[in-house]
Amino acid sequence: MTLKGGLNFMQSKTRWWILGTGGTAVVVVISLAGYLLFAPGPPSSHAASATTAEQPAATADSVAQDYAHSFGALETTAAAQLTDDPTAATAALTVVYKNMSNARLTASLVGPVANNAATMNVDWHAGTLDLAYQAPLQLVQRNGKWLVHWSDADIHPELAKGQSLTLRTTPGGSSLTDRDGKPLALDAVPKTLKAGVQQAIGGDLQAVDGHSITIVDTTGADVKTLQTQEGAKKAAYALTIDTATQAAAQKAVDGFQGAATIVALQASTGEILGIATNSAFDSGSLSPLTGTFPPGSTFKIVTSTAALQHGLTSNSTVSCPNTVHIGPRTIPNEGTLKLGAAPDYATPLIQAFAQSCNTTFAQVAANLGANDLPTAARQLGLGVDFDIPGITTNTGRVDAATDEVDRAVDGFGQGTDLVSPFGMAVVAATVHNGQVPTPVLIRGQQSTADGKVAAPPASVLTQVRSMMREVCTSGTARALAPLAGTYGKTGTAEVGDGPAHGWFVGYRNDVAFAVLLPHADSSAPAVTLAGSFLRAIG
Structure with a gap:
């Protein structure tokens, strides 16, 4: 039994050893199979064909095509690198x-390269100009x-070494100038006049520019003009504005802290020389052309x-006197x-005028007829309706007064009288010219006047002139005495409960003007501002 049992034991161990040996054999077999499967062998024909080949060299045709494309696309570097002299x-090309x-530039190649030569179509467009070659x-x-042999003639066949092309533009459309023929941009037109001028002639000022393409040398000097296209010009317009007068008026009003405006006309012709307003005046939505104000003592003219x-x-x-009673009114x-x-x-009337005596002129006006003040106003241009191309104006309104108190108050400009700075100019x-001028802004475009009447008699205007001169020598504007030949009238116009308006109206040489300082509370600043303006224009 022992032997039998031992025999059984050995059989069991033998089976375990064989199993272990068999496992090892399996591992060996698998490893060998893996080696045989993945071991390197001779190269296959498929692997050889997968090797990347070098790109073929660009042909002359492709280089010429690429150059034409880059040239037309304004690609400086790309085009230059396709030449034999990139620098x-x-x-x-930069120039x-x-x-x-x-x-605008377009370029394309004409057909294939032949005998190492190619032709490139080039077309430059500017406005209506078209230069093709x-x-x-x-x-x-x-x-x-393959490369393009560089030459300046590659740009244009007539270019010599160092030469280039340039585009020149001649402004088209209608030209606008000041009274002296100096070019005047629409943006330079006085802001008060700009909208009207633009409406009157703005359509004609839409430019159709002219162009020319010229060969130039290294200094930019012209060598040869290759092509020219004239701009479209409809007409030339000249404003009556005087650049120096306008600048002086603008500087004067801009130097005043409150609202201010100056209107200046050429007395002999009515041509508008300048109209200036400052930002404070503009912010009040006021107009020197259509806005009406109480005239104060300037109405004493x-x-x-x-x-x-x-x-x-x-x-x-x-x-x-210091005060006067007319009816129930104390003036x-x-x-x-x-x-x-x-x-x-x-006192003489001339002195009452020079010192701006309200009580005198209240009495004088009260003794006139109901229509006498409106008639005299119309004789001087107030109430006349002018139709002036480029601007809209309102000179003012003076109504008839049947009541003596109303006439008395109207007589020194504190009644219902209303005037514009334009109207007082x-x-x-x-007064200076002897007749009512018809104002003009655009030369060649006729102004009309509705309601114009004959001027006062020459003898009357001669006396009015002497009275206005007295104001500037010994009266309320005597600060202007050093300015020889200055004539004028001051005015302080009360307006409700607020500060009064300050006026100064007059002329010197051939320049008639009106200065208005709304709510300045006195005419004195208007006199000062007028002096600055008059000294500037000389």
């Missing part, structure tokens, strides 16, 4: 593309590569004109002003 090509930057290209081989046609002279004796002078001695306070021009 020179880059320099030349021509800059000179011709406002033109053919540029010959020579192809050369350098180090086994009208009252004097009426009185001188109804029995008075500039030397007539009138009364200037005062400014401050403590009174002229002459009590009880009559007698017309008044000043009429």
Whole structure:
């Protein structure tokens, strides 16, 4: 049994050993199979064919095609690298593309390369100008590569070494100038006038520019003009604006902190020389052309004109007490002003005018007829309806007054009278010129006047002039005495409970003007501003 049991034990161990040996054999077999499967063998024909081949060299045709494409696309570097002299090509292409930057360029190759030569179609477009030509290209081989042989003639066949093309533009459309023929851009037209001018002639100012393409040398000097296309010009327009007068007016109003405007006319012709407003005036939505304001004592020009046609002279004796009673109304002078001695306070009319005596002119106006002030106003241009190409205007309104109190208050500009700065400039021009001018802004475009009447008699205007001169020598504008030949009238116009408007209206040489400073509370700043303006224009 022992033997039998031992035998059984050995059989069991033998089976375990065989199993273990068999496992080893399996591992060996698998490893060998893996080796045989993945071991390197002779190269296959498929692997050899998968090797990447080098790109073939560019042909002359492809180089010429690529150059034409890059040239037409304004690709400086790409085009230059396709030539045998990239440095020179880059320099030349940079210049021509800059000179011709406002033109459109197209380029294409004409057919294949033949005998190392190709032809490129080139077309430059600028406005209505179209310059088309053919540029010959020579192809050369350098180090086994095809390249375009660089020459400035590759840009245009007539270019010599160092030459280039340039585009020149001649502004078309209609030209706009000031009164002296100096070019005037629409943006340079005074802001108060710009919209009207643009409406009147703006369509004609739409430019159709002219162009030319020229060969130039290295200094930019013209060598030869290849093609020209004239711009379309419809007409030439000249505004009556005087650049120096406009600049002086603008500088004067811009130097004033409050609202300010100046209107200046050529007295002898009515041509508008300048109209200036400052930002404070503009911010109030005010207009020197159509806005109407109480005239204050500047209206005494009208009252004097009426009185001188109804029995008075500039030397007539009138009364200037500090206050006067007309009907139920008490009318005062400014401050403590009174002229002459009590009880009559007698003074010449010219002195009452120069010192701006309200009580005098209230009495004078009260003694006039109901229509005398409106008639005199119309004789001086107030109430006349002007139709002026390029601008809309309103000179003002003076109504008839049947009540003596109403006439009295109207007589010194504090009643229902309303005037514009433009209207008062017309008044000043009429006094200087002897007749109402018809204002003009665009030369060659006729203005018309509705309601215009004959001017006052020359003898009357002569006296009004002497009265306005007295204002500037010994009166309320005597600060302007050093400015020889200045004539004017001050005005302080009360407006409700707010500060009064300040006016100064007059002329010097052939320039008639009106200065208005809304709510300046006095005419003194208007006199100062007018002085700055007049000194600037000389």
